[in-house]
Amino acid sequence: MTEAARHDVFQAIADPTRRKLLQLLSEEEMPINALAAHFPISRTAVAKHLAILSDANLITGKKAGREKRFALHPEPLLEVKEWVAYYERFWDNKLSMLKHLVEKDGEIEGLKEAEKRKTT
Template sequence: MSRDNAAAAEQKHDVFQAIADPTRRGLLRLLVDGEMPVNAISSHFPMTRPAVSKHLRILADAGLVKERKVGRETRYRMDADPLRELKSWLAFYERFWENKLDALRRYVETDEPNRGQEPSEL
């Protein structure tokens, strides 16, 4: 099995699915500064510890969070590598947004008599 196939088999959740939920995005923001035990993480959210653990599991399955045992405690930390992949994928499509925004800017900045016309580039 190739390295890419092995990584895909390891990931049970897609990065897009994982970051789609606002609670999971909040968890990532919390973990960006370092490792935290699940009890400390749970204290930041208005939900049960098992509910937070479920969100952490989804993030871990997507490769966005790493966990390690320290005695009886499980500690979590963010792993930004999947987000870097996502950023480079999105960067390719950014040029399309830039073109649309440039066309809109040109349209808005045109003289008043032309404002009633449809912009052909949009």
């Protein structure tokens, strides 16, 4: 496997600066200097954020002459999407949760127990 991902995608997107970097790169590919111009912090600090995003496979950078052009690589966000999707079952209406429980065998017992807890 060529995808290492030493840095967790959840941790990578936790920082607001890094989320803004992803947003900028979603608009267009850019070298580090162009990116850094959007922040009040130093170019070096931005470089470190880019390294973290790169470790999480969220961006790629290819050298073009003396500059290195970064591009968005959003695929790892699929993991986040799926993680959140699990919790969608639980929000707002209880019916969807019930449906979720009924869909998998053996969970009915859990429901019954939950009911028991409520009434005792």
